[in-house]
Amino acid sequence: MSDYFVRALACNKTLRVITAVTTDTVSEAQRRHRTWPTATAAIGRTMTATMMMGVQMKGDEKITVTVQGEGPIGVIVADADTQGNVRGYVTNPEVHFDLNQKGKLDVARAVGSKGFLSVVRDLGLKENFTGRVPLVSGEIGDDFTYYFARSEQIPSAVGVGVLVNPDHSVKAAGGFLIQVLPGAPESVIGKVEKHLNEIPPISRLIDEGRTADNLLEDLFPDHDYQVLEHAPVHFKCTCTKEKFGHSIAGLGIQEIQTMIREDQGADAVCRFCKNSYHFSEEELEAMLK
Numbered sequence: 001m002s003d004y005f006v007r008a009l010a011c012n013k014t015l016r017v018i019t020a021v022t023t024d025t026v027s028e029a030q031r032r033h034r035t036w037p038t039a040t041a042a043i044g045r046t047m048t049a050t051m052m053m054g055v056q057m058k059g060d061e062k063i064t065v066t067v068q069g070e071g072p073i074g075v076i077v078a079d080a081d082t083q084g085n086v087r088g089y090v091t092n093p094e095v096h097f098d099l100n101q102k103g104k105l106d107v108a109r110a111v112g113s114k115g116f117l118s119v120v121r122d123l124g125l126k127e128n129f130t131g132r133v134p135l136v137s138g139e140i141g142d143d144f145t146y147y148f149a150r151s152e153q154i155p156s157a158v159g160v161g162v163l164v165n166p167d168h169s170v171k172a173a174g175g176f177l178i179q180v181l182p183g184a185p186e187s188v189i190g191k192v193e194k195h196l197n198e199i200p201p202i203s204r205l206i207d208e209g210r211t212a213d214n215l216l217e218d219l220f221p222d223h224d225y226q227v228l229e230h231a232p233v234h235f236k237c238t239c240t241k242e243k244f245g246h247s248i249a250g251l252g253i254q255e256i257q258t259m260i261r262e263d264q265g266a267d268a269v270c271r272f273c274k275n276s277y278h279f280s281e282e283e284l285e286a287m288l289k
Contacts, residue, residue, distance in 0.1 A: 161203030
């Protein structure tokens with residue numbers, strides 16, 4: 001089944017919930033960046049969480065998340081829109097370690113526990129909304145949970161997971177986001193917290209064939225929820241040759257003349273999708289005019 005997310009209200013409309021399967025989306029990122037397993041898990045978790053944040057926004061709004069720890073993976077960047085489109089990249093894709101003590105990919109070691117998670121919300125206004133919090137574990141899910149509580153004052157639970165095959169391909173990926181709405185009773189919060197500690201990891205459930213709808217059932221087995229939306233999730237990059245052309249033109253006359261004289265053209269590669277764009281001497285000369 002293709003990737004998709006479900007948006008819902010739960011527990012008598014006191015909780016806001018999103019569940020998602022992102023296996024194909026993370027697979028596309030892995031294929032384009034040729035990430036090794038631990039790096040795949042890190043970028044996959046970040047993209048999944050960023051996508052779930054994005055679909056909560058409205059209209060043409062966009063969101064960009066940067067995870068910058070002191071670990072060998074370097075910087076992880078993901079951005080998403082309101083339609084379930086997401087993309088991402090990591091500075092050092094060739095990072096992998098043995099499984100941690102819990103038998104999971106050691107994302108915390110790759111990311112590092114010291115650093116920052118930054119969120120920029122492009123609301124279509126003159127100034128963007130920016131929030132930044134320190135990393136609490138490097139496990140990504142914990143760090144997003146802390147971001148919501150600290151920066152946006154929304155008690156939340158974020159679960160994201162990625163399983164990787166021995167050949168580095170993605171076996172399963174997805175996540176959930178549960179947020180407490182004003183007026184939610186403590187009994188509901190306690191019940192949900194207890195259940196989250198009991199259910200299997202989200203990636204294992206998806207590997208067993210659970211869909212985004214099934215995940216909603218797993219999270220709320222008493223079926224006390226109301227589905228608001230189903231929508232697809234895709235890896236989608238917004239880069240174009242025209243955009244790169246504008247960037248090259250902005251470098252200035254001397255820089256473009258150097259490209260023509262020394263390289264007889266120019267090549268630009270998108271960090272997000274790895275698509276390459278070539279600019280001939282004639283195209284560069286047209287920029288000068």
